Amino acid sequence: MTAFRTDLPPEATYPERHPDAPEPGAELPPHYVSCFGCGPGQPHGLHLRIVAGEGLDLSATFEVTADHQGAPGLAHGGLLASAMDEILGQLGHITRMSCVTARLETDFRRPVPVGSTLCLAARVDGVAGRKLYASGEGHLGAPDGPVAVRARALFVQVGLEHFTTHGRPDELDAIRRDPSMITHIGDYTLNP
Numbered sequence: 001m002t003a004f005r006t007d008l009p010p011e012a013t014y015p016e017r018h019p020d021a022p023e024p025g026a027e028l029p030p031h032y033v034s035c036f037g038c039g040p041g042q043p044h045g046l047h048l049r050i051v052a053g054e055g056l057d058l059s060a061t062f063e064v065t066a067d068h069q070g071a072p073g074l075a076h077g078g079l080l081a082s083a084m085d086e087i088l089g090q091l092g093h094i095t096r097m098s099c100v101t102a103r104l105e106t107d108f109r110r111p112v113p114v115g116s117t118l119c120l121a122a123r124v125d126g127v128a129g130r131k132l133y134a135s136g137e138g139h140l141g142a143p144d145g146p147v148a149v150r151a152r153a154l155f156v157q158v159g160l161e162h163f164t165t166h167g168r169p170d171e172l173d174a175i176r177r178d179p180s181m182i183t184h185i186g187d188y189t190l191n192p
């Protein structure tokens with residue numbers, strides 16, 4: 001059988017919850033005000049509100065609206081993958097690793113009707129060097145509701161230069177003018 005490239009490698013370890021991680025039960029600040037997944041300043045976004053768990057885990061609720069349709073009255077699969085990408089990526093808050101998605105695998109198990117609430121859960125599975133392995137699910141209607149979507153992902157830790165090299169100057173300048181637009185996850189600042 002072919003192994004998924006998000007399978008945990010043998011050298012992976014299970015990290016400690018970082019001492020600077022958000023307290024269990026605390027809502028995570030948006031990592032960027034204009035982020036499609038979590039940014040309050042992004043009118044077209046998902047506006048996920050993500051809450052820290054007791055360990056290396058997070059939860060969130062995603063209200064599925066008519067704006068999220070693919071088929072009539074049903075959520076678009078790519079949007080559901082975006083929601084999973086967001087909550088999985090924010091696990092970097094718990095380990096204090098600033099990461100980008102390298103690989104995201106998604107299984108769509110049930111249709112998700114407009115008007116439903118998807119309860120998202122995500123956890124760190126392990127870390128190997130710069131690589132963070134994570135998995136999660138979206139449950140229909142309640143945290144113990146039927147699983148509608150499952151995802152597994154590999155994130156790779158990056159330095160500040162990833163964003164300064166590839167980001168558009170307009171947005172980078174806006175952040176330099178107003179550093180409160182982003183929340184720092186790693187050990188660097190965009191406004192040294």
Ligand SMILES: CCCCCCCC(=O)SCCNC(=O)CCNC(=O)[C@H](O)C(C)(C)COP(=O)(O)OP(=O)(O)OC[C@H]1O[C@@H](n2cnc3c(N)ncnc32)[C@H](O)[C@@H]1OP(=O)(O)O
Pocket residue numbers: 005006031037085086087088089090092093099100101102103129130131154156158185
């Ligand atoms: C708080 C934040 C929340 C964010 C939530 C939303 C997250 C996002 O949407 S991020 C945006 C989408 N992602 C991107 O734009 C990333 C684009 N890709 C890249 O920039 C690069 O390919 C990057 C940074 C992932 C890796 O590049 P680079 O730094 O050169 O590292 P590289 O040496 O290629 O890979 C590092 C390791 O990861 C592995 N790897 C990289 N990509 C993959 C992949 N797709 N599948 C499996 N393994 C991979 C490599 O094999 C390597 O492993 P090893 O260390 O064992 O040799």
